[in-house]
Amino acid sequence: MSTPSPVNRETHELPSSGGKSYPPIEMWRFGEPGARPKAYIQAGLHADELPGMLVLRRLREALEEKAARGEILGEIVLVPVCNPIGLSQTKGGYLVGRVDEATDRNFNRGYPDLCALVQEKVSGKLGDDADENVRIIRKAMRKKVAAIEPADAYETMQKALFLESCDSDIVLDVHADNEAQLHLYTGTVNWPDAKDLAAELDARAVLLSDESGGEPFDESNGHAWVKLGAAFPDKPILQACLSATVELRSNNSVSAEDARRDASALLRFLTRRGLVAGEEGAVPRLLCDAHPLRAMQQLRSPAEGLIVYKARLGDTVRTGDVLAEIVPPLGGEPSEVLAETDGVLFARHDQRWAWEGKVIGKVAGREVLEARKGKLLTD
Template structure:
């Protein structure tokens, strides 16, 4: 197996054992590594953190095949199945992998905030050398992570995934939505740096926030950089981790052609970023990113069957008809857009009850009700 920098190589496999949740059972995180350890840029890609969101797993399977034939200039860490706990949660013939069955904890929330401990350790040590500061911050964050004592299998899995990605320059966490177009979530300071990724993937929306609430995986890796920059305003601290949650359409869009298309798009992005050797054409133009607190949730006001009147990708004006909710025994209620923007998700199960979110619109104007946790659960 060839693994020298600048040469094509097969993946090196690594297994991380999780603590036993019950006698006689063990679970592992399987890791595929490409390139030279310690080479830059380093990229971490994972899929299936919400274990019932399947398209990303197939995409990384296809990407691994492409990388095995490529010349890797940096280092790539691939975790095609990031959540073996959730992948084992079979309930009445269905996979339920968004939350842990035992605690109802969302698998993509609750990651450690390493900024406070890292900041305490670095007080008075950061200066005007950005590269030196990046190295020092990564070291302090690694120490803070190692000092944590996981109390459960889930905590250990979160800690292991953070450990794999903590020193990465780029992190892509692949998800999928109920019924959706490709869209991205990332930190406000990371835009427009992520615009080429959005263009390559053909994203219909890019949602920006410094703090979205709940400390999801991508924010646990990117957020400390701007938190520490605020804490130490005289130090040169760049946003050194481009972390993005990539929503690859709908949960059920498991399709060979789409997986090949998405894997090729990610490979082009990696080539352009100097992680994989080669030349990549300029990316297609990206959509304009919009604030996450301007994203309108389309909320059902009544119970009944949802009949969508606006297709995914529709450019809506405020007041436009999004859907009708039909009570089979009674009235039909119109549901209208509360803001102008792109309808980028709908709910795959067309039944509503009061308060249910049946769609999302990427708007440009901050909405007064969008405070607190912005992602939902």
């Protein structure tokens, strides 16, 4: 009989803030600490984006069965509920989990620039062995992140999550959009390496960006290696972290069937990547192409009023198509919202009221849009 693989549940306490106390962050660690490859997967960073929490519970249960049979080959860290602060924020009967109510900071922005943190520390230590350079850089990353002194509960949470992810081979930050098909954000350098992840999850859009702006969690982990390669062009530096934001459809679309399917897809991905023993099967056919994030049109309302969509999620649209009308309820002519690119409408807004400038949908296009510059994500 096989020796069971180690499984450890760890807790990270958060300090009280503004008179409020929070539950600890709970992490499950599968496999021997320090084993490679290492995968870090979290859900609920935007705490009102709910389906990922159930998916990671199901994945945890599957990994516990694998561990009991001694089938964990690498190290896997799961954080099914990574943001207890956001889960504590309610207003009008709803979770308000996207931003910290005390400071108005987006929970998925402002993570440390790992390259800037370690560049001076690793300078003069890197050589001609690419694998050794990765080891040196990862050690420096953990040391520098561990030395960060957080000022409050928000920064304590950021540090706890980032310390565990910063030296990982794979980092997946599981989110959900407002009303959407499943899609991924990942670095340009990670494509087509991430193709198996997108195919297993049945993604309907993949958006690629070197720097989307704002230092979101997954990008801060993965893009550091691109920056380090540019900082030390005479040294071999691998892209040692495949990071991605996985958007599991719609915020409130929580179902047992989807959770089982998504957890199984992630387990097959981890198996294929050598973290879990077993048969992963053939990679499914990917039903979309990957395109630059700068080719994604954010549909912005030109006026205030009711949103009446003229296109459904998943519809292929052409430049000039009317995708929605903004209808003033007290009278007057509706305003049209037009497609500015050919592509697929993969996200809409579930609250059918708009104001001028509000993002009410997203089209995954193919050609870069010149107007898409600066911060590319929705705040």
